[in-house]
Amino acid sequence: MEVGVSARAVELGTPALAGRCLALWAAGSVTGGLVFAARSWRGGVRSQYVIISVCAAAGFALLSAPTVSGMLLALRYVAGLATSPVATLASTTLAEGVPQELRTKAFAWFASLSAGGGSLGILLGGALADQLRARLLFLAAVALPLLAALSVAAALPRGTGEEAA
Template sequence: MALSGVGFAAVSLASGFAGLVPLMFIAGLAVAPTATVAASVLGNSVPAGARTEAFTWFASANALGGAAGYLLAGSLAELLSARPVLLTAAALLLLGAPISLALPRKS
Protein backbone atom coordinates (compact mmCIF):
# COMPACT_ATOMS: atom_id res chain seq x y z
CA MET A 1 0.00 0.00 0.00
CA ALA A 2 2.75 2.41 0.97
CA LEU A 3 4.78 1.40 -2.11
CA SER A 4 1.86 2.28 -4.37
CA GLY A 5 1.42 5.58 -2.53
CA VAL A 6 5.07 6.50 -3.05
CA GLY A 7 4.81 5.36 -6.66
CA PHE A 8 1.77 7.53 -7.35
CA ALA A 9 3.43 10.51 -5.70
CA ALA A 10 6.44 9.97 -7.97
CA VAL A 11 4.19 9.55 -11.02
CA SER A 12 2.71 12.98 -10.30
CA LEU A 13 6.16 14.45 -10.98
CA ALA A 14 6.77 12.55 -14.22
CA SER A 15 6.94 14.40 -17.48
CA GLY A 16 6.48 12.42 -20.64
CA PHE A 17 6.20 8.77 -21.56
CA ALA A 18 9.78 7.80 -20.70
CA GLY A 19 9.38 9.00 -17.12
CA LEU A 20 5.83 7.81 -16.65
CA VAL A 21 6.17 4.15 -17.63
CA PRO A 22 8.86 3.09 -15.12
CA LEU A 23 7.15 5.00 -12.33
CA MET A 24 3.80 3.34 -13.08
CA PHE A 25 5.62 0.00 -12.95
CA ILE A 26 6.86 0.86 -9.44
CA ALA A 27 3.41 2.08 -8.38
CA GLY A 28 1.87 -1.13 -9.69
CA LEU A 29 4.29 -3.47 -7.91
CA ALA A 30 2.05 -3.54 -4.86
CA VAL A 31 -1.16 -4.37 -6.73
CA ALA A 32 -0.65 -8.12 -7.18
CA PRO A 33 0.60 -8.75 -3.63
CA THR A 34 -2.29 -6.73 -2.22
CA ALA A 35 -4.83 -8.72 -4.22
CA THR A 36 -3.16 -12.00 -3.27
CA VAL A 37 -3.15 -11.21 0.45
CA ALA A 38 -6.72 -9.88 0.34
CA ALA A 39 -7.91 -13.10 -1.34
CA SER A 40 -6.02 -15.17 1.22
CA VAL A 41 -7.54 -13.26 4.14
CA LEU A 42 -10.99 -13.56 2.60
CA GLY A 43 -10.59 -17.30 2.00
CA ASN A 44 -9.42 -17.88 5.57
CA SER A 45 -12.13 -15.77 7.17
CA VAL A 46 -15.19 -17.28 5.48
CA PRO A 47 -16.59 -20.79 5.98
CA ALA A 48 -15.88 -23.14 3.08
CA GLY A 49 -19.55 -23.26 2.04
CA ALA A 50 -19.73 -19.47 1.69
CA ARG A 51 -16.45 -18.83 -0.15
CA THR A 52 -17.90 -18.69 -3.65
CA GLU A 53 -20.41 -16.04 -2.64
CA ALA A 54 -17.77 -14.15 -0.62
CA PHE A 55 -15.36 -14.09 -3.56
CA THR A 56 -18.18 -12.98 -5.86
CA TRP A 57 -18.96 -10.03 -3.58
CA PHE A 58 -15.24 -9.30 -3.24
CA ALA A 59 -14.71 -9.27 -7.02
CA SER A 60 -17.86 -7.20 -7.59
CA ALA A 61 -16.81 -4.60 -5.00
CA ASN A 62 -13.34 -4.44 -6.56
CA ALA A 63 -14.73 -3.97 -10.07
CA LEU A 64 -17.24 -1.35 -8.95
CA GLY A 65 -14.61 0.51 -6.95
CA GLY A 66 -12.26 0.45 -9.94
CA ALA A 67 -14.92 1.77 -12.29
CA ALA A 68 -15.91 4.52 -9.84
CA GLY A 69 -12.24 5.39 -9.38
CA TYR A 70 -11.67 5.73 -13.13
CA LEU A 71 -14.75 7.90 -13.47
CA LEU A 72 -13.92 10.15 -10.52
CA ALA A 73 -10.20 10.43 -11.27
CA GLY A 74 -10.80 11.10 -14.95
CA SER A 75 -13.37 13.78 -14.22
CA LEU A 76 -11.15 15.45 -11.63
CA ALA A 77 -8.06 15.25 -13.84
CA GLU A 78 -9.97 16.90 -16.64
CA LEU A 79 -11.21 19.62 -14.29
CA LEU A 80 -7.99 20.22 -12.30
CA SER A 81 -5.09 18.29 -13.86
CA ALA A 82 -3.56 14.88 -13.30
CA ARG A 83 -1.09 15.95 -10.60
CA PRO A 84 -3.59 16.72 -7.78
CA VAL A 85 -5.49 13.51 -8.56
CA LEU A 86 -2.32 11.42 -8.35
CA LEU A 87 -1.23 13.17 -5.15
CA THR A 88 -4.66 12.54 -3.60
CA ALA A 89 -4.42 8.85 -4.52
CA ALA A 90 -0.91 8.74 -3.04
CA ALA A 91 -2.08 10.41 0.18
CA LEU A 92 -4.99 7.98 0.56
CA LEU A 93 -2.69 4.99 0.09
CA LEU A 94 -0.08 6.37 2.48
CA LEU A 95 -2.77 7.08 5.10
CA GLY A 96 -4.27 3.63 4.63
CA ALA A 97 -0.99 1.81 5.28
CA PRO A 98 -0.70 2.62 9.01
CA ILE A 99 -4.44 2.17 9.46
CA SER A 100 -4.24 -1.34 8.00
CA LEU A 101 -1.37 -2.17 10.36
CA ALA A 102 -3.46 -1.04 13.33
CA LEU A 103 -6.40 -3.34 12.50
CA PRO A 104 -6.83 -6.36 14.76
CA ARG A 105 -5.23 -9.56 13.54
CA LYS A 106 -6.88 -12.96 13.53
CA SER A 107 -4.80 -15.48 15.48
Protein backbone atom coordinates in the same frame (compact mmCIF):
# COMPACT_ATOMS: atom_id res chain seq x y z
CA MET B 1 -4.77 5.37 -12.31
CA GLU B 2 -5.56 4.87 -15.98
CA VAL B 3 -7.20 8.28 -16.21
CA GLY B 4 -4.33 9.93 -14.34
CA VAL B 5 -1.76 8.36 -16.67
CA SER B 6 -3.67 9.49 -19.75
CA ALA B 7 -4.12 12.99 -18.35
CA ARG B 8 -0.44 13.25 -17.41
CA ALA B 9 0.64 12.07 -20.86
CA VAL B 10 -1.51 14.82 -22.41
CA GLU B 11 -0.04 17.39 -20.00
CA LEU B 12 3.47 16.32 -21.06
CA GLY B 13 2.46 16.80 -24.72
CA THR B 14 2.72 13.10 -25.57
CA PRO B 15 -0.77 11.53 -25.48
CA ALA B 16 0.49 8.29 -27.06
CA LEU B 17 2.68 7.80 -23.99
CA ALA B 18 -0.37 6.59 -22.05
CA GLY B 19 -0.42 3.22 -23.80
CA ARG B 20 3.25 2.61 -23.09
CA CYS B 21 2.74 3.62 -19.46
CA LEU B 22 -0.09 1.13 -19.04
CA ALA B 23 2.03 -1.60 -20.65
CA LEU B 24 4.89 -0.84 -18.27
CA TRP B 25 2.51 -0.93 -15.31
CA ALA B 26 1.44 -4.41 -16.43
CA ALA B 27 5.10 -5.44 -16.82
CA GLY B 28 5.83 -4.14 -13.33
CA SER B 29 2.86 -6.10 -12.02
CA VAL B 30 4.12 -9.31 -13.64
CA THR B 31 7.61 -8.73 -12.25
CA GLY B 32 6.26 -7.98 -8.78
CA GLY B 33 4.04 -11.05 -8.87
CA LEU B 34 6.87 -13.33 -9.94
CA VAL B 35 9.26 -11.99 -7.30
CA PHE B 36 6.57 -12.19 -4.62
CA ALA B 37 5.72 -15.80 -5.53
CA ALA B 38 9.35 -16.90 -5.81
CA ARG B 39 10.23 -16.57 -2.17
CA SER B 40 8.94 -16.97 1.36
CA TRP B 41 8.07 -13.81 3.24
CA ARG B 42 8.18 -13.19 6.96
CA GLY B 43 5.07 -12.38 8.89
CA GLY B 44 1.49 -13.34 8.36
CA VAL B 45 -0.58 -12.64 5.27
CA ARG B 46 -2.32 -9.63 6.79
CA SER B 47 0.98 -8.10 7.87
CA GLN B 48 2.31 -8.60 4.36
CA TYR B 49 -0.86 -7.02 2.94
CA VAL B 50 -0.34 -3.92 5.06
CA ILE B 51 3.29 -3.57 3.95
CA ILE B 52 2.57 -4.14 0.24
CA SER B 53 -0.41 -1.74 0.34
CA VAL B 54 1.83 0.98 1.76
CA CYS B 55 4.31 0.21 -1.05
CA ALA B 56 1.48 0.59 -3.58
CA ALA B 57 0.57 3.96 -2.07
CA ALA B 58 4.21 5.05 -2.31
CA GLY B 59 4.25 4.01 -5.96
CA PHE B 60 1.14 6.09 -6.64
CA ALA B 61 2.71 9.06 -4.89
CA LEU B 62 5.83 8.73 -7.05
CA LEU B 63 3.68 9.09 -10.15
CA SER B 64 2.89 12.68 -9.18
CA ALA B 65 6.55 13.68 -9.60
CA PRO B 66 7.54 13.16 -13.27
CA THR B 67 8.14 16.21 -15.40
CA VAL B 68 9.44 14.33 -18.44
CA SER B 69 8.07 11.37 -20.38
CA GLY B 70 10.92 8.98 -19.63
CA MET B 71 10.56 9.50 -15.90
CA LEU B 72 6.82 8.80 -16.09
CA LEU B 73 7.51 5.54 -17.95
CA ALA B 74 10.09 4.38 -15.41
CA LEU B 75 7.96 5.26 -12.41
CA ARG B 76 4.91 3.62 -13.94
CA TYR B 77 6.86 0.35 -14.02
CA VAL B 78 7.91 0.84 -10.37
CA ALA B 79 4.32 1.66 -9.36
CA GLY B 80 3.15 -1.57 -10.99
CA LEU B 81 5.45 -3.76 -8.88
CA ALA B 82 2.97 -3.93 -6.00
CA THR B 83 -0.14 -4.61 -8.11
CA SER B 84 -0.05 -8.42 -8.30
CA PRO B 85 1.17 -8.94 -4.73
CA VAL B 86 -1.62 -6.69 -3.39
CA ALA B 87 -4.24 -8.59 -5.39
CA THR B 88 -2.89 -11.95 -4.22
CA LEU B 89 -2.71 -10.86 -0.59
CA ALA B 90 -6.19 -9.31 -0.68
CA SER B 91 -7.67 -12.60 -1.86
CA THR B 92 -5.66 -14.62 0.64
CA THR B 93 -6.60 -12.29 3.48
CA LEU B 94 -10.25 -12.64 2.56
CA ALA B 95 -10.02 -16.43 2.31
CA GLU B 96 -8.33 -16.69 5.70
CA GLY B 97 -10.72 -14.27 7.39
CA VAL B 98 -14.02 -15.79 6.29
CA PRO B 99 -15.45 -19.14 7.38
CA GLN B 100 -15.38 -21.81 4.65
CA GLU B 101 -19.16 -21.86 4.25
CA LEU B 102 -19.24 -18.11 3.50
CA ARG B 103 -16.23 -17.84 1.15
CA THR B 104 -18.13 -18.07 -2.13
CA LYS B 105 -20.45 -15.28 -1.07
CA ALA B 106 -17.54 -13.23 0.30
CA PHE B 107 -15.56 -13.55 -2.93
CA ALA B 108 -18.65 -12.66 -4.99
CA TRP B 109 -19.09 -9.48 -2.94
CA PHE B 110 -15.36 -8.75 -3.11
CA ALA B 111 -15.31 -9.10 -6.91
CA SER B 112 -18.47 -7.01 -7.31
CA LEU B 113 -17.24 -4.23 -5.04
CA SER B 114 -13.79 -4.26 -6.67
CA ALA B 115 -15.28 -3.91 -10.15
CA GLY B 116 -17.71 -1.25 -8.97
CA GLY B 117 -14.99 0.64 -7.15
CA GLY B 118 -12.74 0.52 -10.21
CA SER B 119 -15.53 1.82 -12.41
CA LEU B 120 -16.38 4.58 -9.96
CA GLY B 121 -12.70 5.51 -9.73
CA ILE B 122 -12.46 5.89 -13.51
CA LEU B 123 -15.66 7.95 -13.55
CA LEU B 124 -14.48 10.27 -10.76
CA GLY B 125 -10.95 10.41 -12.17
CA GLY B 126 -12.31 11.49 -15.54
CA ALA B 127 -14.44 14.20 -13.96
CA LEU B 128 -11.57 15.41 -11.81
CA ALA B 129 -9.06 15.29 -14.69
CA ASP B 130 -11.06 18.06 -16.36
CA GLN B 131 -10.69 20.23 -13.25
CA LEU B 132 -7.32 19.29 -11.72
CA ARG B 133 -3.80 18.58 -12.81
CA ALA B 134 -3.00 14.89 -13.24
CA ARG B 135 -0.50 15.02 -10.38
CA LEU B 136 -3.35 15.61 -7.96
CA LEU B 137 -5.17 12.53 -9.28
CA PHE B 138 -2.18 10.38 -8.36
CA LEU B 139 -1.98 11.92 -4.91
CA ALA B 140 -5.71 11.30 -4.39
CA ALA B 141 -5.18 7.65 -5.38
CA VAL B 142 -2.62 7.29 -2.57
CA ALA B 143 -5.48 7.31 -0.06
CA LEU B 144 -7.04 4.06 -1.29
CA PRO B 145 -4.22 1.60 -0.53
CA LEU B 146 -3.51 3.48 2.70
CA LEU B 147 -7.13 3.04 3.80
CA ALA B 148 -6.91 -0.66 2.91
CA ALA B 149 -3.68 -1.00 4.90
CA LEU B 150 -5.20 0.78 7.91
CA SER B 151 -8.33 -1.36 7.88
CA VAL B 152 -6.33 -4.59 7.76
CA ALA B 153 -3.82 -3.33 10.32
CA ALA B 154 -6.69 -2.55 12.67
CA ALA B 155 -7.69 -6.22 12.51
CA LEU B 156 -4.23 -7.48 13.49
CA PRO B 157 -3.86 -8.72 17.06
CA ARG B 158 -1.86 -6.31 19.20
CA GLY B 159 1.72 -7.17 20.12
CA THR B 160 2.33 -10.17 17.87
CA GLY B 161 2.40 -8.86 14.30
CA GLU B 162 0.67 -12.10 13.33
CA GLU B 163 -2.89 -13.15 12.73
CA ALA B 164 -4.94 -14.73 15.44
CA ALA B 165 -5.27 -18.48 15.08
